[in-house]
Amino acid sequence: MAQYIPSPRDWVREQVDLYEKSGGTQGTTLRDTGLPVIIVTHTGNKSGAVRKTPLMRVKDGANYVLIASQGGAPQDPVWVHNLRANPAVDIRDLSVVQPMRAREVTDDNERARLWALAVAAYPPYADYQTKTTRKIPVFVAEPRA
Numbered sequence: 001m002a003q004y005i006p007s008p009r010d011w012v013r014e015q016v017d018l019y020e021k022s023g024g025t026q027g028t029t030l031r032d033t034g035l036p037v038i039i040v041t042h043t044g045n046k047s048g049a050v051r052k053t054p055l056m057r058v059k060d061g062a063n064y065v066l067i068a069s070q071g072g073a074p075q076d077p078v079w080v081h082n083l084r085a086n087p088a089v090d091i092r093d094l095s096v097v098q099p100m101r102a103r104e105v106t107d108d109n110e111r112a113r114l115w116a117l118a119v120a121a122y123p124p125y126a127d128y129q130t131k132t133t134r135k136i137p138v139f140v141a142e143p144r145a
Contacts, residue, residue, distance in 0.1 A: 002043065004050040016052045024095035030056065035122060038064060039092040040141070042102075045085035053079045056122045057093060058114075064091055065114045066102060066139040067122075072131025080137050091141055100141040111138050 006013040011031065018027030019039050030037050036057040044051050058065035070077040083089065083102045091100050105111045115138060119125045129136055 002048055002050045004052070005044070005047065007051070007053070012054060015054050019054070019092065020052075024092060028094055030054070040066065040079065041090040041092070042079055042082045043086040043088070045082045051079065051082060053077075056118070058118045058121045060114060060117055060140065062143055064093075064100070064141040065118050066141055067115075067118045067125055068137040068139070069125055069128040072128035072136075074132055074134065076134065076137060080139075083139055088144070089141055099144045101144050102139045102141045105138040105140055114138050114140065 006016070015027045015031075015037070016039055019037075028037060029035055037054045038057045040053045040055055042051050042053070043049070055066055058067065066083075068077050068080045084104065087102045089100050089102050091098050105114060115125070118138070125136075
């Protein structure tokens with residue numbers, strides 16, 4: 001089994017640790033917002049190590065919508081490259097961990113529909129897109145068959 005390498009960002013590492021050690025009963029919201037988050041476990045595209053990222057919980061039926069906003073930063077978050085290289089992920093939503101497959105959304109109509117769901121769940125996404133010239137990547141995580 002691959003080694004887990006925690007995030008270099010303190011708040012990310014601490015949130016993942018609290019979320020997982022509590023079995024999904026604590027650390028389940030984004031810092032002080034009260035908005036729900038999930039933990040996405042993925043494989044590093046260069047290291048092959050296990051990585052874990054808290055993301056806003058945006059549901060589309062049985063699927064999860066993953067928004068690579070990074071607060072509107074000029075570059076994509078590292079996890080985008082990981083999902084492009086290895087789309088097999090595990091999603092922890094509270095106490096449930098589900099194996100899923102992530103795919104980047106390239107169809108404009110599908111992206112627009114999912115983006116609207118994401119902005120409804122977390123309105124700052126709309127502001128983040130105005131802060132950057134990059135088109136913020138949108139992924140869908142679907143249950144693995």
